[in-house]
Amino acid sequence: MKIHREQIIEAGMLLLDRDGLEGVTLRRVAAELHVHAGALYWHVRNKQDLLDEMANALLAEQFAQVEGPAPEQDWEHWLQGICLRLRQAMLAHREGARVVAGASFGRAILLKQLTETIIRSLLDAGFSLHLAYLICTTVLSYVYGFVIEEQAAPTPEIISKHASDGSILADIFREKGNIYTTEADFLTGLEMILDGAKRKVMNQLS
């Protein structure tokens, strides 16, 4: 029963898509590979290590290699494209946003590379390191938050509980299928942030 790191990650992704994040368990991963749970510890430091690696695998589907803006492309449109792809990568797997948001740079190399590339591109656009970092995390926080919401299917129980209490959220929940799941909405919020960021620099430079 020879096992490789790769297979452990694959098995983890399989369980993620099938049973959700709480279904990703070292014991189940081991069972999937016909191996005892303890055996995994030869290939993986601990559970978080595996989750980080899964986040990496998830990102690899969209960010096999990350590149800065093209020569005549401005940073806003480039960053917008990056965010769209990031959302796409997360949406491709159940609770993908939670997995990525919970990952640390340690093993999720692509997450680190992505962050690096964003900050570097903003520096090249004339931002201070401080502001570049702030914009980067602001945007990433937004993407995480949005997609986490998007993937957290509100249970029918929750919907019906709030459906008839006269609250505004009731109205929103009722048409939830339409709201907040579209790329258009994602873009609207993103544009707000990028637009605000652009003006912040302009004020800073003048």
Added chain:
Amino acid sequence: MKIHREQIIEAGMLLLDRDGLEGVTLRRVAAELHVHAGALYWHVRNKQDLLDEMANALLAEQFAQVEGPAPEQDWEHWLQGICLRLRQAMLAHREGARVVAGASFGRAILLKQLTETIIRSLLDAGFSLHLAYLICTTVLSYVYGFVIEEQAAPTPEIISKHASDGSILADIFREKGNIYTTEADFLTGLEMILDGAKRKVMNQLS
């Protein structure tokens, strides 16, 4: 050994501050109250129920009652104040942001009320329901994301691991104590979002 719901929540908060979120365990909460774990289920539906209630208690410290903008106050400054208080509430307890971000409206009544008030105030300011909801969640996502980062103390191990690999993040991590923990930085990012939102409406109205 009579137990009240209130005491369970209090014990939960105590464990949260002392041992962190992963230290909040129904068995430990029960031990704190000199009661068997099963006894809690008379007062609480399950663990998430308790966590939701804890999120509520946390919010109550800042939002005992939530009010919309004052008569001559514009929505941006009002919303800015709300976000500052929300951050304050979360910072007051260890991993407070994670607790609130993970809570559902079910039991965390104040979270629902807060959301309601924000959306309603934006409606009063002339936004469409759709846009009001989008701005609300965008802003909340930002606050969650920022404070979660802020409270996730990067372990010395992580810092040293990335401190000397020539990456930009290395530079940032090294001065991490200064960066990203200040209210000023929080406000900068928040202003970007609010500013972008304001312009989005102006375009919409014209």
Added chain:
DNA sequence: ACCTGAACACCGTTCAAGT
């Protein structure tokens, strides 16, 4: 080098039975 077997120290949740 890499896995088994078995243990350790926990979890959340349920439920008969007690008072």
Added chain:
DNA sequence: ACCTGAACACCGTTCAAGT
């Protein structure tokens, strides 16, 4: 009404011992 006692079905992690 509210708690005990005890179980059920799990966890992550460690580590001697095997091969």
